[in-house]
């Protein structure tokens with residue numbers, strides 16, 4: 222799957238909007254990314270998962286680990302395609318942890334899978350959960366890389382597409398300066 226194919230799926234499902242948006246953070250952007258909107262279609266989630274699996278199969282993972290909630294759906298699909306377990310880590314008292322009886326051990330070769338990597342922070346935190354359980358972390362995979370810096374991540378990263386989503390303070394927003402009306406994503410136009 223080529224980067225443009227991925228972006229087409231995102232656009233057609235409304236998971237990638239282009240225009241002038243006010244994000245939940247209050248910042249403005251010319252792009253809005255909400256991967257849950259593409260992953261709500263199981264056939265599309267399966268295709269994206271298969272594409273990530275094809276890029277990471279050579280690493281020979283024995284398990285996929287994703288951070289909840291955003292990584293769960295794509296993690297499941299990557300695990301399905303690789304034929305390995307798909308686990309997720311979730312927050313308890315602010316820290317990502319394995320719950321629900323999920324276990325990893327020294328025999329596990331773990332691939333961290335997320336929908337979108339922004340700074341790599343949650344990726345590294347998820348990797349540390351696996352390492353803390355004694356597993357070996359092979360690398361990370363995401364549908365969209367929003368600009369993670371692999372040197373900071375200290376992990377090899379595979380992404381189907383790299384897409385920057387620049388954000389602006391409202392008083393420094395070039396789109397506002399052009400007089401373009403700003404919309405809140407999700408509101409019907």
Ligand SMILES: [Zn+2]
Pocket residue numbers: 241249250391394395396397398403
């Ligand atoms: Zn603006």
